[in-house]
């Protein structure tokens with residue numbers, strides 16, 4: 001969309017070849033509604049801990065363009081587009097028709113919680129999961145059906161739940177809603193740890209009367225749809241560093257431009273596919289425009305590269321340089337994957353066996369095995 005002979009898109013980021021092309025591009029982006037951050041400015045550069053010169057020479061992104069928040073609520077009662085602020089807050093009303101857009105807890109919702117001041121508060125403290133009858137927000141009282149539902153590891157039922165409830169009897173009372181007997185707990189809309197009787201852990205069964213949409217140039221998209229233009233992108237000034245020479249590390253820059261890790265140890269070692277044609281094609285654009293390598297030759301070569309992580313990296317690295325330096329850090333993940341396969345009776349390749357042994361010999365690997373055996377260092 002913003003590409004031309006001096007602007008190349010790689011993984012939706014933009015690499016610009018000349019200062020003049022950059023000026024045009026930034027003006028274009030502004031016109032399309034992007035907000036642009038100058039990453040040379042102290043406020044943005046601070047976290048990266050680098051000088052402007054380092055950012056330029058190392059080829060870091062120098063600009064960041066993003067569309068403003070395009071999300072709007074869409075009321076299901078009247079169909080209006082409304083502000084997203086508070087739209088998923090219990091009892092929030094549509095500013096156009098006045099209908100409620102969302103209730104967190106309604107009759108039949110499930111709530112998991114703990115008593116706030118129970119002595120047993122901690123990682124494995126008991127939790128209760130119960131069905132909601134009614135949340136009276138005005139009085140700040142939550143009414144629950146007096147039954148215990150099953151849940152995760154910490155959710156207690158039966159006698160343990162009764163005992164937990166009894167131990168915290170100063171935090172609730174019996175009540176009734178209609179003809180039904182319920183458990184009443186003070187639970188206000190503005191939850192406050194210092195005064196709250198319970199702390200909610202999770203809830204589901206909400207009432208939704210509103211969806212989230214994105215609106216761009218007058219058209220509606222669903223919350224997770226991709227817009228025709230990127231919602232954000234990094235912009236690189238290639239003239240500071242391009243073309244990159246054919247060094248033993250060049251493949252790392254190419255992989256990084258395509259968002260890929262260049263350490264062989266990071267990948268599965270059983271030959272499974274890690275690289276896909278789309279990623280090689282993005283790398284091909286980078287190779288053609290920003291390295292001294294021959295783009296046509298690369299286009300012809302990559303379809304024959306291996307697609308596994310370690311194989312693909314080796315093939316790319318050897319294309320870039322006759323004597324490349326390829327990172328292959330031992331990785332405990334490879335030891336764990338191999339152990340899992342052995343337990344399931346699956347065969348291991350020679351590469352997997354070698355990398356499993358290397359992974360187990362790392363500090364993390366040794367700690368892990370000592371942990372299993374219950375031994376301290």
Ligand SMILES: [Zn+2]
Nearest residue numbers: 075078094097
């Ligand atoms: Zn409405």
